[in-house]
Amino acid sequence: QVQLVQSGAEMKKPGASVKVSCKASGYTFTAFYMHWVRQAPGQGLEWMGRINLNNGATNYAQEFQGRVTMTRDTSISTAFMELSSLTFDDTAVYYCARGGAGAKGYWGQGTLVTVSS
Amino acid sequence: QAVVTQEPSVTVSPGGTVTLTCGSNTGAVTSGLWPYWFQQKPGQAPRTLIYDTSDKHSWTPARFSGSLLGGKAALTLSGAQPEDEAEYYCLLSYSGIWVFGGGTKLTVL
Numbered sequence: 001q002v003q004l005v006q007s008g009a010e011m012k013k014p015g016a017s018v019k020v021s022c023k024a025s026g027y028t029f030t031a032f033y034m035h036w037v038r039q040a041p042g043q044g045l046e047w048m049g050r051i052n053l054n055n056g057a058t059n060y061a062q063e064f065q066g067r068v069t070m071t072r073d074t075s076i077s078t079a080f081m082e083l084s085s086l087t088f089d090d091t092a093v094y095y096c097a098r099g100g101a102g103a104k105g106y107w108g109q110g111t112l113v114t115v116s117s
Numbered sequence: 118q119a120v121v122t123q124e125p126s127v128t129v130s131p132g133g134t135v136t137l138t139c140g141s142n143t144g145a146v147t148s149g150l151w152p153y154w155f156q157q158k159p160g161q162a163p164r165t166l167i168y169d170t171s172d173k174h175s176w177t178p179a180r181f182s183g184s185l186l187g188g189k190a191a192l193t194l195s196g197a198q199p200e201d202e203a204e205y206y207c208l209l210s211y212s213g214i215w216v217f218g219g220g221t222k223l224t225v226l
Contacts, residue, residue: 035215045155045163045206047215059214062118095162099213104174105153105165 002026004096004108011114017084020111022096024077030054033099034079036070038092039110046092050099051079086115119143121209123218128226129197137221138189139207145188146209152190153208154183156201157220163206167192197225 007021022034036048049060051070058070069082079096096108120142129135139152146152148170155163165174167183170190180196190207202225207218 033213037215037217044220045208045217047217050213050215093162099210099215103168104172105155105168107162107165110162 002098002104002106004098004106006094006096006108006111009112009114011116012086013117014087014115016086016115017082018086018090018113019080019082020094020096020113022079022081022108024079024098027098029072029077030074031100032103034070034072035097035099036068036081037095037097037107039095040089040092043092048081048094053079083113086113088115091115119209119211119214119216121207121216121218123205123207123221125219126222126224128224129194129201131197131199131225133197134193134195135197135223136186137192137194137205137207137223138186139191139209139218140189141209143211146185146190148185150190150209150211152183152185153210154181154190154192155206155208157204157206166205194223199225201225 003025005023010018012018030053033050035050051058072079093110095110098106122140152170154167157163166177166181171183182193184191205221
């Protein structure tokens, strides 16, 4: 069955970077995109961007341009999202979600990133 | 930049029927925007109920259905249960760029 398993919770200081992983199983990894979505405490869902898992091409939401980097390692069926220059406002749960034709809305379990001094 | 709109809050009586909608400022919502509906309960990850306008997962209760209605995507709940009280988000995909609605808080009361 399709599974997306994300890395564990992170605590970072302002100005630092965080890298979250999302390991996929149960399907052909490179046949889909991987999207990243975040949710700040008490807020709605915010799309951050996506990566084409076949060729590595990326599209980032304007608000994250220059601060987010999405990559993948096809040898281990894992996608990564790195966010730099963290501020307190980046405290959120970060989700990976499969995208593309036939994706059917599979999501990871979420990774809590806390930015605290 | 597309904006996706949902009702902020809706109340339904137990056993009742309710329809949540999802509109786009770019025009009518069509199947080409691949509408998704997610249910989220406090402290939990979003759970996909409906994808591609009207398709259901094996875990989607039969009382939920998706459709296009009056230029919007719609999620209809027929026979509301107390456990359906949750936040519901829609998602539209604009050539692969995802835009979420602000969510609808559904109260079963």
